[in-house]
Amino acid sequence: MATENITTSKDLIAQSIDFTEQFTGSISTLLQALSVTRMQPMAVGSQIKIYKSEVTKADGNVAEGEVIPLSKATRKLSETKELAYKKYRKQTTAESIQAAGFGPAVNDTDSKLLRSIQGDIKKDFFDFVKTGTTKTTGATFKKAVSSALGQLAIKWEDDDVQSVLFANPLDFYDYLGDTTVTTQSAFGLSYLQNFLGFNAIILTGAVDQGTVAATASQNLNYAYAAMNGSLTQAFNLTTDETGLIGVAHTPVTENASYETLALTSGVLFPERLDGIVVATISATPSK
Template identity: 45%
Template sequence: MAENLTEKLVKAQSIDFVENFGNSITSLLTMLGVQRKFPMAAGSVIKTYKSKVTLQNGEVAKGEIIPLSKVEMEEAEPIELAYSKHRKAVAVEDIQKYGFARAIAMTDEKLVRELQKEVRGNFFAQLGKGTTAVDGEGLQGALAQAWGNVQTKFEDDGAITIAFVNPMDASDYLAKANITIQNEFGLNYVENFLGVNIVIITPQVKAKTVYATAAENLCFAYPIVNGGEIAKAGFDFTTDETGIIGITHAINKERLTAETTTLSGGALFAERLDGIIKVTIKAAATPSV
């Protein structure tokens, strides 16, 4: 009977883990306004794009034919959707010290945080590859430039602008204004901040830099880890309804550890690199006396 209780407890912890991670991913995508979510096979190659503009001479004489400028969409650096595999173990000494359920739950929570960091880190690395660079005076001027350029790049009326700033650049404004800071997926964000729909405040963005893009430019792709050939192999992954992450618990008697193994691979990315606006924050010009 005790063995069955242990199995039920581990199963319940697995369900809690995947639901916690799945809900946090869902909340992140909702906050960013991501509408395009693609379940794909592991190993799939995701294409991203950038634009190339060949601008013709605009000095045209009266009555002459205006030459055509050319705008092309080129493939940028592709993203390969790969599985991310992680494993952690809790020693029998810690199980004895904290109790089985608590020891597993404590370490599972830390593992969730590290998996979140992995998704965030890959996304911010891609933001740094954006190809549209402009300047703005102070944070307010930088966000204004970000908003304006996003609206220009994405011509649909009312494109939702998502901006990313360093905490030190936002601190003066946050100290002086009555602003509610919210948190999703380990990211602090503010809604409707200085004219921008969502401003995410994170040290993963360099100081004096703002990144921005449109919500419609953001996508989330992931390899499904439940069902199919994986289920046939008998890995016994527990997943939530999204299938974004799978988890399994096992006892390693040779090492006297309780082990947790996860399988995931979600990629949050911007489809158009030219749709990522990088704004350098410049000091406001000092008026001459």
């Protein structure tokens, strides 16, 4: 007869599956809200290149019979990112497990680790919204949003696009005042769909208060290194078919603890920096 309350290999696998499903489901929901369809599995170390467009426009006032001067449009490399692993490890002590029980103790600390991972990834995700090269202003939040939407329509007028707005929660809720809206959540972020003319609005502190940023979902790409394959074998990782994250749970006898290892790698990046519109709110009134 098995010892009562003993932790078996099935318990370890169950903990890893739960962690993996929480992460993958949350990030997949966010990418769906952003309407990101280009998910590109790549090898770690791959170079991700982000471009900006520059236009040198000649004077269009040309006299009859004169040679028309050339205008020039160039696509220049703005930034290169390298796809790299993000590695996380934490331990739950024997004392914590004894006090709360195996499941609660591990689940609680796993949840804290997951939130920390999400925080790191969100920062990486949305740092790019500040780098948009198309600038505009509006006297209020609503006018800044409208101006960004107008610039976006010009930038992508030849494409049928899904529009995405990134806004600071303080600006957004100050604008709403007493108006009630229903938000959804994914990956620790709040978002709305089909509001203020945008297909999706993402509320994030990664956007500086006093600014909003907008782009087309077709401008967004998600590159990641799949955790399937040799890594799974080497570290006994649990992952799903996407391979967005690999997780392993292991008893550690040298210090009587229980270890969680998580490996992931992903970069959300724009194809064109000029395809991101950054609008500044030039006045303080909320309406």
